Amino acid sequence: MKIISMRYSAVDTFCFVRKGVLLVLCVIAVQTNSASLKGSQAPPKSSTLRQAAEARHILIGTAAAPRYLDEADYSAILGSEFSDLEPENQMKFQIIHPRAGDDLNSYDYKPADALADFAQSHNMLLRGHTLVWHNQIPDWVKQGHYTESQLATILKNHIDRVVTHYASKVYAWDVVNEAFKDNGTMRDTVWYNQPGIGAGKGTQYIEQALRWAHQADPEAKLFYNDYDAEVVNKKSDAIYAMAKDFKQRGVPLDGIGFQTHISLQFDNPTTLASYAANLERFAKLGLELHITELDIRLADSSAASLAAEAKLYGQITTLCVQQPACKLVQTWGFTDKHSWIPQFYKGMGWALLWDDKYQKKPAYEAIREALAK
Numbered sequence: 181m182k183i184i185s186m187r188y189s190a191v192d193t194f195c196f197v198r199k200g201v202l203l204v205l206c207v208i209a210v211q212t213n214s215a216s217l218k219g220s221q222a223p224p225k226s227s228t229l230r231q232a233a234e235a236r237h238i239l240i241g242t243a244a245a246p247r248y249l250d251e252a253d254y255s256a257i258l259g260s261e262f263s264d265l266e267p268e269n270q271m272k273f274q275i276i277h278p279r280a281g282d283d284l285n286s287y288d289y290k291p292a293d294a295l296a297d298f299a300q301s302h303n304m305l306l307r308g309h310t311l312v313w314h315n316q317i318p319d320w321v322k323q324g325h326y327t328e329s330q331l332a333t334i335l336k337n338h339i340d341r342v343v344t345h346y347a348s349k350v351y352a353w354d355v356v357n358e359a360f361k362d363n364g365t366m367r368d369t370v371w372y373n374q375p376g377i378g379a380g381k382g383t384q385y386i387e388q389a390l391r392w393a394h395q396a397d398p399e400a401k402l403f404y405n406d407y408d409a410e411v412v413n414k415k416s417d418a419i420y421a422m423a424k425d426f427k428q429r430g431v432p433l434d435g436i437g438f439q440t441h442i443s444l445q446f447d448n449p450t451t452l453a454s455y456a457a458n459l460e461r462f463a464k465l466g467l468e469l470h471i472t473e474l475d476i477r478l479a480d481s482s483a484a485s486l487a488a489e490a491k492l493y494g495q496i497t498t499l500c501v502q503q504p505a506c507k508l509v510q511t512w513g514f515t516d517k518h519s520w521i522p523q524f525y526k527g528m529g530w531a532l533l534w535d536d537k538y539q540k541k542p543a544y545e546a547i548r549e550a551l552a553k
Contacts, residue, residue: 229544230263232551233509236501239305240547241510243268243473246294248518253538257514259302264510266307266472267295271346273338274316280324282337289345296349307510308346308353309472310405311339312389314369315358322370328378331370335377336392343396352401354437354472355393356386362408364418383422387431394432405437405472411454412461420461427465435468440496441512443477443528444485447492456499463505470508471500475531476543477521485530490542493533497550509547 233240241264248254258265269275270292279286299306312335321334343353361367371377372385379385390402404423409416419436426433438459446452459469476492478485500506513519517536522529533544 229261229548229551232548233263236551238500238506238551239264239508239510240551241266241305241307241508242514243309243510243512244295244298245518246270246291246298249294249298254515254518255298257534257538259298259304261514262304264305264307264508265295265299266309266510267292268309268513269316270295271308271342272310272313272316273321274318276342277338278318280320282334282341287341287345292346296346300349305351306346306349307508308343308350308400310354310357311342311393312355312359312371312386313357314367314371317370326375328375331375332377332379332388335371335389339389339392340396343393343400347397347400350397350400352403352435352470353393354405355389355402357405358407359383359386359404360406360409360415360418362413362415364414383425386422387426390426390432401434401468402432403435403437403468403470403472404433405439407439407441407473410438410440410442410458411451412458416458420465423462423465423467427467433467435470436462437470437472439473439512440471441473441475441477442492442496444488444492446476447488447495452495452499455496456503459499459503459506463503467505469500469503469506470510471496471506472508472510473512474510475512475519475521477525477528478530479528481530481535486542489530490546493543494546494550497547498553501550501553 229240240262242258242262243266244258245268249258276289276292277287296306298304321331326334339355343350359367359369359372366372366382368374377385377388379388386404393400393402404419406415406419409419423433423436425431462469474493474496476489478489497509500509511532514532515534515536515538516530516532517534517538519529519531521531533541533547535541
């Protein structure tokens with residue numbers, strides 16, 4: 181058997197020619213690099229979401245809670261299907277810093293540490309959420325009657341303590357969460373203007389928080405995270421203006437998180453096109469983009485609703501696959517058994533990839549297929 185080898189640019193062609201026979205078997209191996217793999221070449225059929233996402237050089241993540249780790253199905257799925265883990269509540273101010281003061285006794289790292297240990301033991305990346313938010317603030321902060329200067333010291337020390345504790349463990353932080361109203365103006369919060377930390381008007385307190393976080397861990401990626409800013413609207417315009425200003429002035433903002441808590445109403449061409457255009461304009465600023473809290477709430481669990489949910493999950497995943505700056509698709513939990521939706525949206529639920537008995541739903545396969553296209 182004679183082997184003929186030919187090389188053309190990035191394509192190696194090996195042709196096996198059997199003497200006297202006209203049959204020629206050519207094996208073509210296309211050399212590709214990691215940058216081109218994400219958008220152009222489908223990965224082989226994978227057995228888990230994690231494997232499919234890794235072939236695209238995308239992270240597939242989920243929010244998790246330590247109290248469920250004792251459930252065998254919960255921990256098995258979490259550790260095998262996902263490459264990224266984010267504590268659902270355990271790094272929020274009220275949980276991790278429940279007592280006044282700045283000594284070790286003022287902090288409670290144990291719940292978040294349990295998730296950090298789980299992530300490390302399962303070779304998952306750990307994403308931090310969140311350092312500055314208007315909700316889940318302890319009473320000692322809200323009712324302390326602090327001056328702006330005192331509140332600034334409290335927040336700076338909090339950021340420094342928490343970020344330093346998880347340095348080398350957390351690869352990215354949602355530093356500030358939900359600071360804008362739907363109309364694009366700043367939300368009234370204890371950190372901004374009630375009384376605020378004295379940083380100044382507009383987005384200056386966000387800038388200050390980013391700078392403090394960067395000082396605490398220069399290696400961590402720093403994000404601003406918000407909801408209902410997925411499409412081009414007044415809120416996303418305000419976030420874009422802030423991000424553009426920060427990038428121009430060297431403020432340490434590395435990316436934007438798009439929460440993407442949505443319903444089936446999101447599934448229309450105009451909305452999806454607006455989401456893609458919005459991602460593109462942020463990408464052009466040089467920012468990394470994360471879909472951070474994806475879930476799709478339903479009014480019922482009929483076969484038609486589950487199919488529509490799956491279709492939309494696939495479309496959202498495709499938006500990330502097709503956008504080179506999008507590096508993470510993360511759901512807000514993964515099983516309907518522990519979803520937040522029924523408590524906050526009465527009469528709705530069925531929002532995640534596994535049902536309440538840990539059975540895969542059509543949405544699971546839709547995400548995997550979107551990663552494979």
